[in-house]
Amino acid sequence: MKKTTAVIIGGGATGVGILRDLSMRGVAAVLLEQRDLAYGASSRFHGLLHSGGRYAVKDAEAARECAEENAVLRKIGRHCVESTTGYFVRLPEDDPAYEAKWVVACQAAGIPVEPVDLARAHRLEPHFSERAAAVYEVPDAAIDGFRLCRQNVLSAKRYGGKMMNYTEVTSIEQQNGQVTAVKTRNTLTGELGSIECDIVVNAAGSWVGQVAGLAGIKINVIPDRGTLIAFNHRFTDRIMNRLRPPANADIFVPHGSVTLLGTTSSPTERPDDFTPTTEEVLALIDEGKELFDELPRYRLLRAYTGTRPLYCADPTAATREISRNFVILDHAKEGLDGLISIVGGKLTTYRLMAEKISDAICGKLSVQAPCRTAEEALVDDIAPELMQQAKKFFPTAGVELAASRLGPDLAETVQRIQANPAKKELVCECELVTLAEVETVAHDDTTFTMSDIRRRTRMGMGTCQGTYCGLRGLGMMVDNDLARGMTTENLLREFLETRWNGIRPILWGQQMREVELTRGIYGAGLNMDGAVPDETE
Amino acid sequence: MRQNDVIVIGGGLAGLFAAITAAKRGRQVMLVTKGVGAIAIGGGSIDVLGYDATGKPVRDPSAALGGLAADHPFAILGQQRVETAVQTFLGLCEAEGYPYQGDLQHNQWIPTALGRLKPTCLTPLTMNSAILKAATDVTVVEFEGLKDYSGRVMVDGLRQCPGYAKNYSLVSLKTDINDGRDLTALDVARWLDSDSGQAAFIERLTAAVRPGSVILLPPVLGTKPDYRLFHALEQATGCKLVETVGLPPAVTGYRLRRLLVNCLGKLNVKMIEQANVVRGIVENGRCTGIVTGNLDRERTYRAESFILASGGFFGGGLQAEAGRAREVVFDLPITVPANSADWSKEKLFFAGSQPFAKFGLQVDGKLRPVDASGKLLLENVYVAGKSLAGYDYCVEKSGNGVALATAYQAGAEA
Numbered sequence: 021m022k023k024t025t026a027v028i029i030g031g032g033a034t035g036v037g038i039l040r041d042l043s044m045r046g047v048a049a050v051l052l053e054q055r056d057l058a059y060g061a062s063s064r065f066h067g068l069l070h071s072g073g074r075y076a077v078k079d080a081e082a083a084r085e086c087a088e089e090n091a092v093l094r095k096i097g098r099h100c101v102e103s104t105t106g107y108f109v110r111l112p113e114d115d116p117a118y119e120a121k122w123v124v125a126c127q128a129a130g131i132p133v134e135p136v137d138l139a140r141a142h143r144l145e146p147h148f149s150e151r152a153a154a155v156y157e158v159p160d161a162a163i164d165g166f167r168l169c170r171q172n173v174l175s176a177k178r179y180g181g182k183m184m185n186y187t188e189v190t191s192i193e194q195q196n197g198q199v200t201a202v203k204t205r206n207t208l209t210g211e212l213g214s215i216e217c218d219i220v221v222n223a224a225g226s227w228v229g230q231v232a233g234l235a236g237i238k239i240n241v242i243p244d245r246g247t248l249i250a251f252n253h254r255f256t257d258r259i260m261n262r263l264r265p266p267a268n269a270d271i272f273v274p275h276g277s278v279t280l281l282g283t284t285s286s287p288t289e290r291p292d293d294f295t296p297t298t299e300e301v302l303a304l305i306d307e308g309k310e311l312f313d314e315l316p317r318y319r320l321l322r323a324y325t326g327t328r329p330l331y332c333a334d335p336t337a338a339t340r341e342i343s344r345n346f347v348i349l350d351h352a353k354e355g356l357d358g359l360i361s362i363v364g365g366k367l368t369t370y371r372l373m374a375e376k377i378s379d380a381i382c383g384k385l386s387v388q389a390p391c392r393t394a395e396e397a398l399v400d401d402i403a404p405e406l407m408q409q410a411k412k413f414f415p416t417a418g419v420e421l422a423a424s425r426l427g428p429d430l431a432e433t434v435q436r437i438q439a440n441p442a443k444k445e446l447v448c449e450c451e452l453v454t455l456a457e458v459e460t461v462a463h464d465d466t467t468f469t470m471s472d473i474r475r476r477t478r479m480g481m482g483t484c485q486g487t488y489c490g491l492r493g494l495g496m497m498v499d500n501d502l503a504r505g506m507t508t509e510n511l512l513r514e515f516l517e518t519r520w521n522g523i524r525p526i527l528w529g530q531q532m533r534e535v536e537l538t539r540g541i542y543g544a545g546l547n548m549d550g551a552v553p554d555e556t557e
Numbered sequence: 558m559r560q561n562d563v564i565v566i567g568g569g570l571a572g573l574f575a576a577i578t579a580a581k582r583g584r585q586v587m588l589v590t591k592g593v594g595a596i597a598i599g600g601g602s603i604d605v606l607g608y609d610a611t612g613k614p615v616r617d618p619s620a621a622l623g624g625l626a627a628d629h630p631f632a633i634l635g636q637q638r639v640e641t642a643v644q645t646f647l648g649l650c651e652a653e654g655y656p657y658q659g660d661l662q663h664n665q666w667i668p669t670a671l672g673r674l675k676p677t678c679l680t681p682l683t684m685n686s687a688i689l690k691a692a693t694d695v696t697v698v699e700f701e702g703l704k705d706y707s708g709r710v711m712v713d714g715l716r717q718c719p720g721y722a723k724n725y726s727l728v729s730l731k732t733d734i735n736d737g738r739d740l741t742a743l744d745v746a747r748w749l750d751s752d753s754g755q756a757a758f759i760e761r762l763t764a765a766v767r768p769g770s771v772i773l774l775p776p777v778l779g780t781k782p783d784y785r786l787f788h789a790l791e792q793a794t795g796c797k798l799v800e801t802v803g804l805p806p807a808v809t810g811y812r813l814r815r816l817l818v819n820c821l822g823k824l825n826v827k828m829i830e831q832a833n834v835v836r837g838i839v840e841n842g843r844c845t846g847i848v849t850g851n852l853d854r855e856r857t858y859r860a861e862s863f864i865l866a867s868g869g870f871f872g873g874g875l876q877a878e879a880g881r882a883r884e885v886v887f888d889l890p891i892t893v894p895a896n897s898a899d900w901s902k903e904k905l906f907f908a909g910s911q912p913f914a915k916f917g918l919q920v921d922g923k924l925r926p927v928d929a930s931g932k933l934l935l936e937n938v939y940v941a942g943k944s945l946a947g948y949d950y951c952v953e954k955s956g957n958g959v960a961l962a963t964a965y966q967a968g969a970e971a
C-alpha cells in the first residue's frame with residue numbers, strides 16, 4: 021500500500037494550491053482527482069481574476085481578499101493571467117446611488133478605481149452601449165483556470181508533490197477517531213487502490229458534501245449552477261462589468277480569441293450538473309445585450325455550465341445572498357481527527373485559501389515552515405534563447421501563445437520540431453496547435469484522453485470545435501502508441517461528445533452548419549457509429 | 558436576352574443532376590449557385606440506403622426502400638423512380654468515360670480513414686471494395702505530411718472488422734510538394750495531376766509494394782474524372798488499388814463534380830457561379846423569377862419553372878435561429894419542435910437519427926413545396942436534395958442517393 025502524509029481530494033484550483041503549499045513546506049502530499057485537473061468549477065467558470073469590485077459593496081472581506089490575491093497572482097502566475105484591466109459600466113437604468121456607494125466601498129477595500137471619461141472609454145472599447153452613463157476602471161484581469169491548475173502541480177512536483185488524475189476517492193478509512201487511509205478507483209480502467217495517510221484534505225468543490233459523507237460527516241452545501249456562453253470573437257479587450265448589485269449576465273470576459281458572458285444562477289442537486297440549456301443561453305443574451313447592443317448578432321461558439329459550492333447554515337437561504345467567503349472545517353470537532361474540509365471561495369482567492377488550510381494542517385503536524393507560495397513564481401519564465409529558437413518553428417502568430425500554453429514543455433516541443441520539421445504542421449488550425457505540441461503533451465503521464473490534450477493545448481477549442489482535429493489528434497495518439505488501452509472509437513467519441521454538450525444548447529446559425537459538417541464527416545463519410553455486419557459482401 | 562425554361566438554384570449534386578436531366582429533355586436551362594455544395598466536402602461515392610430505420614445494415618437498398626416512412630423522399634418517389642435515376646446516373650458516367658460500379662440491389666462496404674467500413678451503393682472504380690474484401694495481403698499507403706490520414710488508425714480499425722484479419726503492411730511515401738504548407742488529400746491529388754508527379758509516384762509506389770498486394774490509399778489519384786493514372790499504377794505495380802473515404806476536401810467528389818459540369822457545358826446549360834439568390838418573385842402561387850446579388854446590385858432572372866436545390870443547413874438552403882428554421886429563397890415554412898431540447902438528442906453519435914437532421918421542406922408527389930396541412934405553396938417550383946425534409950443521411954447513408962433521385966424527378970417535371 022502507498023503511503024503519504026496528506027492526501028488532497030480534488031484537482032481544482034483549491035486542491036492544487038494546497039498541494040503546492042504543503043509540498044513547499046516539506047509535507048509529503050498526494051493529490052487525487054477523479055477526472056482531469058480542473059474538471060470542476062476551476063475550468064467551468066468565467067475566467068475572471070477579480071479586482072474585488074464585484075464584491076465591494078456586499079462583502080468587504082471578500083473584496084479585500086480578491087484585491088490582494090489579484091496582485092499576487094499577476095506576479096506568481098504571469099503565464100496564466102492576461103492583464104486586461106476591467107470597466108464597470110453603469111447604464112441609465114442602473115441606480116446612481118449604488119455607483120456612489122460602490123466607489124466608496126472599493127476605496128475602503130483597497131481596490132484602485134478610476135473614473136473613465138465616456139468618450140475615451142468608447143474610443144478604447146468601441147462596441148459597448150452608447151447609452152452608458154458612467155465608466156470606471158479597475159484592475160480586473162483574465163485568468164486561465166486549467167493552466168493555473170497545471171502550473172501549480174508542476175511547481176508542487178519540484179518539491180516532491182504528486183498528482184494522480186482519473187483517481188476517485190471512494191472511501192475514507194478511520195481507526196479510533198483518526199483518519200488512516202483512502203481507497204481509490206481509477207475512473208478510466210476501474211482499477212482499485214488505496215493510500216495510507218495521516219491527513220485527508222477535502223477540497224472537492226461542489227462535491228465537498230459527498231466526500232465528507234464518505235467519512236460519515238455532513239456538510240451543508242448546495243451546488244449552484246452557473247451557465248456561460250462563449251462568443252466566437254473578441255469584441256472587448258477589457259473585462260466589462262455592469263455597475264449594479266451583482267446579478268445574472270453582467271460580466272463579459274475576453275479570453276484569447278473569444279469572449280465569455282455569464283453567468284446564470286440556479287440551485288441544483290448534482291455537483292456535475294454540467295449541461296447548459298437553451299433557456300439559460302437566451303436569458304444571458306437577452307440580459308447581456310443591454311451592455312452590448314449588437315450581442316444577438318454575434319456568432320456563438322459554445323455554452324458551458326459549472327457549479328459553485330455554496331455553504332450555508334440555513335439551507336433555505338437564497339443562493340445569491342450567501343457570502344462567498346470560504347470556510348475551513350476541521351472535523352476533529354465531530355470526532356474525526358485528520359479530516360479537514362475547505363468550502364467556498366473563488367478561484368481568485370485559491371492561494372490564500374490554500375495558505376490558510378495549510379497553516380492549519382502544519383499546526384496539526386507541528387511543521388514550522390512558513391508559507392512561501394506568494395513569493396515564488398509557479399513556473400520559470402522561458403529563456404529568451406529558447407523563445408528565439410521557437411520563433412523559427414512556430415507559425416508567427418503562434419509562438420507567444422504556444423509559449424504561455426506550454427510553459428516548461430516548450431523546450432521539448434521545440435526539440436521535436438528540430439528533430440523532424442514536419443512536426444510543425446498544425447493539428448488544430450483554429451487555435452494554431454502544432455503536431456509537436458500535441459505529441460509532447462500526449463506523452464505526459466497524466467494525459468489519457470483527447471480532451472486532456474485539448475485542455476493542455478486548446479486543440480479543438482476554436483471555431484470548428486474539434487471536427488478537423490478530432491481525426492488528426494486520434495491519428496497522432498495511435499501513431500505514437502499513446503492510446504493507452506482506450507479504443508480509437510472511445511477516444512474520438514469522448515472528444516466529440518464533450519464538444520457537442522456545449523453546442524447542443526445553441527444549435528442554430530453557424531453552429532447548425534458546423535454540426536451538419538461534423539456529422540457529415542464522422543457519420544456519413546467515415547461511419548464512426550454505424551453497425552458493421554458479421555459478414556460483408 | 559436568353560430565354561430560360563428552367564432555372565436551377567444550387568450547384569451541388571442535386572442541382573447539377575437536375576439541370577442535366579432537364580436539359581436532356583430539351584429544356585433551356587440555367588443554373589445559379591453560390592458555392593460548390595457538399596459534394597466537394599463529402600465525396601463521390603453514392604450512398605442510397607445503408608441502414609434501415611432501426612439501424613440495421615441494408616443488403617439490398619432497392620428492396621429496403623419500401624420500408625421507409627411515408628415522408629421520406631424515397632418513399633415519395635417510389636422504388637421505380639429511384640431505380641431509373643440510378644440507371645441514368647450510371648449511364649451518364651459511362652458515357653462521360655468515367656464509369657461507376659455497383660447497382661441498386663447491393664450495398665458495398667467501403668473502407669474509411671477511421672478504419673471502419675461503410676455501406677454505399679455506387680462508387681468509382683477506384684473504390685471497389687470487393688478487391689479489398691478478397692485480398693490477403695494489404696499495403697496501406699500514407700503520405701508524409703498528410704496529417705488527415707493515419708495508416709495505423711486504418712489498419713487497427715480494419716483488423717477489428719469481421720473478415721478483415723489480413724496481412725497488413727504500412728508504407729509512407731514522400732510527395733514533391735514543398736511549399737511549406739500543410740498537405741491535404743487535394744494537394745496530393747493535384748500533384749498527381751501533373752506528369753512529373755505521376756512519374757515520381759509510380760516509381761516510389763512500385764518500389765514500395767510487392768506485386769499481388771492490394772494497395773489501400775487515401776483519395777489522391779488525381780482530380781479529373783479519368784482512370785488513366787489508376788490503370789497506369791495497376792500496371793506498374795502489379796497490384797490492385799483501392800481509395801478510401803477521408804476527411805474533406807473530398808477529391809472523389811471533385812472528380813464527380815467535374816464530370817457533371819463538363820456534361821452541363823455540352824448540354825448548353827448556362828451556369829452562373831458565386832451568385833447568391835436572395836429571393837424569389839412569386840405571383841399567384843407561381844414563381845416568375847429569382848433575384849440574385851445583394852442590395853447594391855440585384856439581377857432578376859425569369860423562367861417557366863424552377864428547381865430549388867439549395868441544400869440544407871450546410872449548403873445554405875436552410876437557416877436556423879433559436880426556436881425556428883426557414884428556407885432562405887422563398888421563405889418557405891419549416892416545421893420544428895416547439896421545445897428546443899427536442900431538436901436534438903443528448904448524444905450526437907450512436908444515438909440514431911437526429912430530429913434537426915430531418916428538418917426541411919415538405920413536398921407533394923411532384924416534389925413541389927406544401928405546407929403542414931398539405932396545401933401546395935408554389936406550383937412551378939420543384940425541390941431536390943438536402944432541402945427536403947424527412948431523412949437523416951448521416952445515419953442512414955443516403956445523402957448523394959437522395960440528391961440524385963430527387964434531382965432526376967425534379968428535372969423530369971420542371
Ligand SMILES: Cc1cc2nc3c(=O)[nH]c(=O)nc-3n(C[C@H](O)[C@H](O)[C@H](O)COP(=O)(O)OP(=O)(O)OC[C@H]3O[C@@H](n4cnc5c(N)ncnc54)[C@H](O)[C@@H]3O)c2cc1C
Binds near residue numbers: 059063282283367368
Ligand atoms: C459559473 C461560475 C463562474 C465562476 N466565475 C469565477 C470567476 O470569474 N473568478 C473567480 O475567481 N471565481 C469564479 N468562480 C468560482 C471558482 O470557479 C471556484 O470557486 C473555484 O474554481 C473552486 O475551485 P475548487 O478547487 O474549490 O473546486 P473545483 O474546481 O470544483 O474542484 C473540485 C474537484 O474535486 C474533484 N472531486 C470531487 N469528488 C472527488 C472524489 N471523490 N475523488 C477525487 N476527486 C474528486 C472534482 O472532480 C473537481 O475537479 C465561478 C464559479 C462558477 C460555478
Ligand SMILES: Cc1cc2nc3c(=O)[nH]c(=O)nc-3n(C[C@H](O)[C@H](O)[C@H](O)COP(=O)(O)OP(=O)(O)OC[C@H]3O[C@@H](n4cnc5c(N)ncnc54)[C@H](O)[C@@H]3O)c2cc1C
Binds near residue numbers: 805872943
Ligand atoms: C462531410 C460530409 C460527408 C458526406 N459524405 C457522403 C458520402 O460519403 N456519400 C454520400 O452519398 N453522401 C455524403 N454526404 C451527403 C451529400 O454530400 C449531400 O447530402 C448531398 O451532396 C447534398 O446535395 P445537395 O445538392 O442537395 O446540397 P448541397 O451540396 O448542399 O448543395 C446546395 C447548393 O446550393 C447552393 N446554394 C444554397 N443557397 C443558395 C442561394 N441562396 N443562392 C444560390 N445558391 C445557393 C450552395 O452553394 C450549394 O452549391 C456527405 C455530406 C457531408 C457534409
